[in-house]
Amino acid sequence: MAVDLYRVECALLGNLPFDDLTSEERRVFQREKAAFEVGRMANRFAQGYYAHATAVTVARVPSAKDSLTGMQPNQPISTETMARKNGTMHVFDRHYYLDYFNGPEISHEVATVWLVGSLLALGDALSKNEYFDRRPELEMVYHLRNGIAHGNRFHFLMSGLKRLIKHPAHNRTASAHVPNAEFEITPDLAGKQVLFDFMGPGDVLDLLQSIGYRLMYLRRRL
Numbered sequence: 001m002a003v004d005l006y007r008v009e010c011a012l013l014g015n016l017p018f019d020d021l022t023s024e025e026r027r028v029f030q031r032e033k034a035a036f037e038v039g040r041m042a043n044r045f046a047q048g049y050y051a052h053a054t055a056v057t058v059a060r061v062p063s064a065k066d067s068l069t070g071m072q073p074n075q076p077i078s079t080e081t082m083a084r085k086n087g088t089m090h091v092f093d094r095h096y097y098l099d100y101f102n103g104p105e106i107s108h109e110v111a112t113v114w115l116v117g118s119l120l121a122l123g124d125a126l127s128k129n130e131y132f133d134r135r136p137e138l139e140m141v142y143h144l145r146n147g148i149a150h151g152n153r154f155h156f157l158m159s160g161l162k163r164l165i166k167h168p169a170h171n172r173t174a175s176a177h178v179p180n181a182e183f184e185i186t187p188d189l190a191g192k193q194v195l196f197d198f199m200g201p202g203d204v205l206d207l208l209q210s211i212g213y214r215l216m217y218l219r220r221r222l
Contacts, residue, residue, distance in 0.1 A: 039215025
């Protein structure tokens with residue numbers, strides 16, 4: 001019985017009821033669900049970075065402060081609250097921290113934290129699934145995540161070096177491969193900075209999108 005991978009993708013996206021799939025399509029759905037979800041996570045992280053970059057641009061518009069005033073009922077001063085576990089509120093002034101956010105150091109740090117968190121979370125999700133078919137772009141995440149966890153510097157144990165021999169880590173076959181922007185993890189990178197000496201923000205986004213594309217689109221992978 002032929003399997004319509006497009007129908008399976010629709011079901012994985014929630015656009016087609018699982019019960020509408022054939023028995024063979026259901027088997028593919030169950031088998032590929034984990035890979036699809038990790039791919040969607042990678043894509044969500046890339047899209048989230050775009051949203052962050054857009055928010056930074058908006059925050060730098062002079063009139064941005066005016067839009068914050070009076071957002072809370074009966075509050076002439078624009079404040080934000082965040083709940084503590086005990087039910088009390090942590091309060092801060094949006095105007096002050098909008099200016100603070102526009103500082104060159106904090107805006108860079110927030111951007112870095114997003115990409116660091118994305119690689120850490122994606123690496124953990126891939127690890128739970130034994131990196132699926134261990135394609136080179138997936139293996140890149142293993143070593144990038146490991147380096148970030150060691151002070152943003154590449155760090156190789158003997159197990160990691162053996163892994164590189166068996167499972168190369170590069171982006172040459174990635175879908176978002178850009179000319180003159182090829183990256184490969186090699187032992188001589190030990191001690192070198194991961195972000196943003198080895199790869200820039202755009203390069204990490206290319207990698208996230210490549211992984212999302214590969215794991216989500218069954219018609220390209222199976």
